[in-house]
Amino acid sequence: MIKGVACTVGLVGLALVAPARAADTTEQADAIVDRYLERIGLDELLVRRLADRIALMKPGDDRAEAVTLLANAYARLLDEAETDAQRQRWESAAADLIQNAPNEATTELRLSLARVTYRQLEDTATKWMMAMVDEGDRQITLRRLMDLLGELDRLADRAQGEYQMYEQRESNERRPGAVQAWSERKAEAGRLRSMTHYLAGWTALHVADLEPDRDRQAARATRALAHLGWLLNAPRDRSPELDRVPEGTLVFEHVARAAIASAAAFARAGEPSTADAWFEMLESAANLHPGARDVLRQRHCIALAQAGRWAELADLMLPTSTDAIDQPLSVADARLLAALALSHTSDQPWGQRDERSRERVRDRALAALVAANELGHVLDLSKRFGLDQLTGDSFVAHQVKALRLYQQAREDHELQGASDAPTSDQITADKYRLAAAQFEAALRAPDAAAFPDALGSCVMLLGLAQYYAGMVPADGATLEPGAGLLTAADAFEQASRDLRDPNRAASALWMAIHALTQVIDAGDAPDTSALVTRRDRLEARFLSAYPDHPQAAAITIRRAGSGSGGDLEERIDMLRQVDPASPMRASAERQAARLAYDAWRSAANASERDWMASRYLALAEPLLADDRRGARESEEAAQRAMLRARRMAEVALSMGAPDIARAQAALDVADALIAEHLVDPGAADELQYRRAQLVLATGDFDGAREIVDRLQLADPRFAIAAQRLFFRHAQRAWQRVQPESLVPSAQALTEPQRLAAHHLIDAGEALLAGLAARTDDPAADAEVPHVCRAMVRALCALYFADQDAPAGEQALALNQRILDTQPRDAEALRRAAELLEAGGHIEPAMDAWRALLAGLPPTDTAWFEAKYRLLRLLAQQDPARARTVLDQHRVLHPSYGPTPWGERLRELDRQIPPAPAQASEGAP
Numbered sequence: 001m002i003k004g005v006a007c008t009v010g011l012v013g014l015a016l017v018a019p020a021r022a023a024d025t026t027e028q029a030d031a032i033v034d035r036y037l038e039r040i041g042l043d044e045l046l047v048r049r050l051a052d053r054i055a056l057m058k059p060g061d062d063r064a065e066a067v068t069l070l071a072n073a074y075a076r077l078l079d080e081a082e083t084d085a086q087r088q089r090w091e092s093a094a095a096d097l098i099q100n101a102p103n104e105a106t107t108e109l110r111l112s113l114a115r116v117t118y119r120q121l122e123d124t125a126t127k128w129m130m131a132m133v134d135e136g137d138r139q140i141t142l143r144r145l146m147d148l149l150g151e152l153d154r155l156a157d158r159a160q161g162e163y164q165m166y167e168q169r170e171s172n173e174r175r176p177g178a179v180q181a182w183s184e185r186k187a188e189a190g191r192l193r194s195m196t197h198y199l200a201g202w203t204a205l206h207v208a209d210l211e212p213d214r215d216r217q218a219a220r221a222t223r224a225l226a227h228l229g230w231l232l233n234a235p236r237d238r239s240p241e242l243d244r245v246p247e248g249t250l251v252f253e254h255v256a257r258a259a260i261a262s263a264a265a266f267a268r269a270g271e272p273s274t275a276d277a278w279f280e281m282l283e284s285a286a287n288l289h290p291g292a293r294d295v296l297r298q299r300h301c302i303a304l305a306q307a308g309r310w311a312e313l314a315d316l317m318l319p320t321s322t323d324a325i326d327q328p329l330s331v332a333d334a335r336l337l338a339a340l341a342l343s344h345t346s347d348q349p350w351g352q353r354d355e356r357s358r359e360r361v362r363d364r365a366l367a368a369l370v371a372a373n374e375l376g377h378v379l380d381l382s383k384r385f386g387l388d389q390l391t392g393d394s395f396v397a398h399q400v401k402a403l404r405l406y407q408q409a410r411e412d413h414e415l416q417g418a419s420d421a422p423t424s425d426q427i428t429a430d431k432y433r434l435a436a437a438q439f440e441a442a443l444r445a446p447d448a449a450a451f452p453d454a455l456g457s458c459v460m461l462l463g464l465a466q467y468y469a470g471m472v473p474a475d476g477a478t479l480e481p482g483a484g485l486l487t488a489a490d491a492f493e494q495a496s497r498d499l500r501d502p503n504r505a506a507s508a509l510w511m512a513i514h515a516l517t518q519v520i521d522a523g524d525a526p527d528t529s530a531l532v533t534r535r536d537r538l539e540a541r542f543l544s545a546y547p548d549h550p551q552a553a554a555i556t557i558r559r560a561g562s563g564s565g566g567d568l569e570e571r572i573d574m575l576r577q578v579d580p581a582s583p584m585r586a587s588a589e590r591q592a593a594r595l596a597y598d599a600w601r602s603a604a605n606a607s608e609r610d611w612m613a614s615r616y617l618a619l620a621e622p623l624l625a626d627d628r629r630g631a632r633e634s635e636e637a638a639q640r641a642m643l644r645a646r647r648m649a650e651v652a653l654s655m656g657a658p659d660i661a662r663a664q665a666a667l668d669v670a671d672a673l674i675a676e677h678l679v680d681p682g683a684a685d686e687l688q689y690r691r692a693q694l695v696l697a698t699g700d701f702d703g704a705r706e707i708v709d710r711l712q713l714a715d716p717r718f719a720i721a722a723q724r725l726f727f728r729h730a731q732r733a734w735q736r737v738q739p740e741s742l743v744p745s746a747q748a749l750t751e752p753q754r755l756a757a758h759h760l761i762d763a764g765e766a767l768l769a770g771l772a773a774r775t776d777d778p779a780a781d782a783e784v785p786h787v788c789r790a791m792v793r794a795l796c797a798l799y800f801a802d803q804d805a806p807a808g809e810q811a812l813a814l815n816q817r818i819l820d821t822q823p824r825d826a827e828a829l830r831r832a833a834e835l836l837e838a839g840g841h842i843e844p845a846m847d848a849w850r851a852l853l854a855g856l857p858p859t860d861t862a863w864f865e866a867k868y869r870l871l872r873l874l875a876q877q878d879p880a881r882a883r884t885v886l887d888q889h890r891v892l893h894p895s896y897g898p899t900p901w902g903e904r905l906r907e908l909d910r911q912i913p914p915a916p917a918q919a920s921e922g923a924p
Helices: 005-012 026-040 043-056 064-080 084-100 107-129 135-172 176-210 214-231 247-251 253-268 272-284 290-306 310-317 331-343 352-371 375-385 395-416 426-444 452-468 483-498 502-522 528-545 552-559 568-576 585-601 606-630 635-654 660-675 681-697 701-711 716-737 751-773 778-802 805-821 826-838 842-855 861-877 879-892 901-911
Strands: none
Touching: 043 064, 064 084, 064 107, 084 107, 107 135, 107 176, 107 331, 135 176, 135 214, 176 214, 176 253, 214 253, 247 253, 253 272, 253 290, 272 290, 290 310, 290 331, 310 331, 310 352, 331 352, 331 375, 352 375, 352 395, 352 452, 375 395, 395 426, 395 452, 426 452, 452 483, 452 502, 483 502, 502 528, 502 552, 528 552, 568 585, 568 606, 585 606, 585 635, 606 635, 606 660, 635 660, 635 681, 660 681, 681 701, 681 716, 701 716, 716 751, 716 778, 751 778, 778 805, 778 826, 805 826, 826 842, 826 861, 842 861, 861 879, 861 901, 879 901
16 A cells, blocks of 8 residues: 555645536536636636637527636736737737627726726826827827726726625625625625726826816816725715825825825816825825835926926925935936926916026936936937027036037937047037037036036046047147047046946946057057056056956957957957066966856857866966965965866866866865965865765765765755755766656666666755755745656656555655645656556546646647546446546547547447446546
8 A cells, every 4th residue: 555645635636627526518517627727827728718619609609607707817818918919919809809799798808908008008198297209199198098088987887886786686695605705796896996996097197197278187187086086985986085095005006006196186186285285195104105106206296397386396306416426316207307397387487486496406307317328318308398498507508508419410420330430520520529518618617516426427428529529620720649539538537437337437437448549559649658558557447446347358458468359269369378478467367267267157058168168277277376376475366266276176077078187186276275274264165065076076976975964064055056966966877777668567677777766766865855954945945846756757667667665655755745836747647647556546546637637738649648547447446437438538539539549548438338328427
């Protein structure tokens, strides 16, 4: 008797197929499968089944239930769609269903379609507030929003009607079970009602945003409030009231957003004091959903700008100049504020204080966009609103004008080709110089210090304008050789210090080096040696500050005097060819080794990986020897030696044919550094792991196992890594000798097969124990089924071929662990059925075959195999029942099925006696 049967039966006997007592009519069978697919979330399979069935229905057939199921499945698929293609697919299918079955289509499906439309329109409406779409887009979006609002009004009425109907039926019902059912339907209708009013409220608010007429704005906003009141505890069809909103509900995002929309709607409706109270409550709410904070801030900005309250808006959004660098405006906030300030429309005039504040908001927002390198936004805003507002000797006025001139020059330059190099066209160069003059004026502006976060960007753009104009003198003027590029290099170097973004700072420093290199390479500068010294200083700074920058290797190559460019192999070769007398020789060799190591890690395939491993080891070996010699005198050399030894061991042992000698030598160096107290012993456990790899590579299985056992008492991270290593080694050994078939009729195992199976089982048990101890690692749970699966295969070989009963018990238990987490796993269900049948547990085995059948498509060969195996067992237990099921199978599959299972089913049909007149009914 095999142990563990009870727990296995508990799993495979779940309601994966229809219970035996269910009717065997087609309608009932379809309903059972439909509900099962709905329950386990296989919606795509469900919609295919339902759509095909509905298409085959005749006039007069009752299709209400099928359409309802299909509509709900479409609604779920629409909500879960992750790509535009998926969304369009299900949107089209859902629209077809509504058109073809308008009476049966559910409220939820219609709401899901409305939600898809809303998301599209919301994006355009938001962009309108940020001045990112044109008037034509506004008009189209407004019309579509109005249509959507009408549809949502109808859906809200429909949801309310359903709610009231279910409420009435619940109150009239006396049967407890039926009361619960009506209560659940009422709750679902209430949920849909709330969702519909939520969407309708926001839709009406967007209509108010896009509506140019003030009176119609107020009317739309009032309509929005009537919808939003449903979510905020207001009386039916009434505006929300602040004292009726429980603050604790603001933790829910939809409630928080409904409250924000209410505040914005009150502002649009001409009730500023009410809007202020709502905004104040929301901003002070400690438990406001975090995802609503950005929307709240932006909506408050719009409301204040609409009322012309620019001083309050400036206080709300603009930090002091001291804090501005550490608290920059986001790009979205900056674009919105700039658009609001540049459009400056309001219901009422404002005073001088508010006008100064509006200009401050405008300038700070534009400067924030410049600081973030979002120059496209600045140029777009200047085109939409013009430059008339930007007058006087201010930083932002000069900056925006400079950007317009710079963009015009870039457009001309790009038409000439080679736009990354300085222009050779006189007119284009003059445009660049005009832009540079405006950038310089911005930097000299009396208020420039008020925009510290934008100064670095301004200097960078100044350098670019000077660089692109640098090779052509001004009309009628003379230009000393390299003077324009040297001026650009000065600006780039300054920008590399002013820019806070390290990537942009690195780009600025690289451009300074690049400009100097062009002057040096031209060879006509008055003092080339001074320029070379300056470039060397900048390159040293670059390599120190940005060693991993893409340009670092090219700089190192150039500093070594061997050119630039080329692929990785060429760069490594160039670095190795550096003159041994050069002070950069050691740096070049270390850089070459680092490049080879990075190339090994990113190799595309095993052969490329082995090639780069050999290349790296050849480069790293002499460097390790040098660092080992200097380890006693230099802590830096000792640290480099330790890191290199660890990397060499890692690389040498990863090869298809491990480099045992180099791995051994590297590990010996690492051990010596620790023994001599030259480095911290923190890597000792990692080295033990490498030792286990090394011992396994030499074929010493027992020696590796001893190391694994010791690691279990040390760092759990490396202990589990060693256990995985041991398991993978045993798994590969088993895969080399495992029998072709793992079935009960298998031949006896050979001794090498038996030994490999036991090694794999032992390694798997150790790894499972290690994974069980990692309770804080979700990845460990995901790894367990993989380990169990490999062990089950080896155990099945021992059980089926050698009749090893304990192996069968263990296989059944491990197989159960797979099914606990993956209940529809086909291989595990098959193993359960075979193991249970071999142990004489026919009913549980039949349950396992049923579960496998339920998860397979009825066109799959594996489905017919499972059907045959189930019927074969059923014929032993209940021949009459087997006859009934087989008769049904023959009707559905006249050819019985594909080879070989069709022939076997046909033979089984001949063997089972005819059914009596009153055969029992039900599922197998």
